[in-house]
Amino acid sequence: MERNSDATRRDAAIALSTLADDRSRLAARIRVPWVLLAALGGLAALGVVSPAIANPGDDYQPPLVVGMAVLIGVIIVGYLIQRGTGIRFRTMGVAANAALCGVVATCLLLFMLSLALVSLELRWTLVLTGAAAFVVTTGLARVAYRSAAKRLRRG
């Protein structure tokens, strides 16, 4: 009886260990194509440089069309990432959410900076804010997915 109990305990432990191995294997398979991460960066850059077509001042009109295009683009790229990885996460974890919040905060700051630069007639400098938005968004989106994969490995 004791021997049966030990075997049962050992088999349960093996089953739990196999579940952990499967999670590790799945996490190792998650590869978000660089082109899609870069597409997210490109969309962020587009949003940040959108003040270039605006006219700051009393008759300022926010570039809503560009904003809508960016929003739709993000939804499409998000969907393509799901298809590319074969996974839709229920939650991506605190670190991934922090990275995504970082993307939003940085892009908002860069957008305001772009507005200020346009008001100073320095439209050419939007190349720099756009490039910064591209780099930060691409990098942090990668960090977010890596963090989600790490979280998945832990279970």
Place this chain on the structure above:
Amino acid sequence: MAEVRFDETIHAPVRLRICGLLRQVDRMDFALLRDTLEVSDATLSKHLKIIITAGFASSAKEASAERKDARRLTWISLTPAGRRAFDAHLRALQQIAAPDGVPQVAARAPQLRFEHLHP
């Protein structure tokens, strides 16, 4: 108190592994599930059918402009009942595996064997 229940449907090694992976995500592509588990299409389909019939998982084929045949993406996800059943089963396994495991749980699962977990 969290439910602890040994589930005969989930108990089978491949089905336990399927539920273990699906539990971590909202939904997963059939092909990714198959490749991660390193099983054949037929094996995965057979076990998925049992899990879906039990009401523990659901599948949805996705329309695709470039794929109109069986190669369309098939998304698999655990249902709320499946998540509850898997969690309860996992707790039962953890109790059995613990050094001071609950003997009653082990007694309710006398045929707990997992020789096929490592093909």
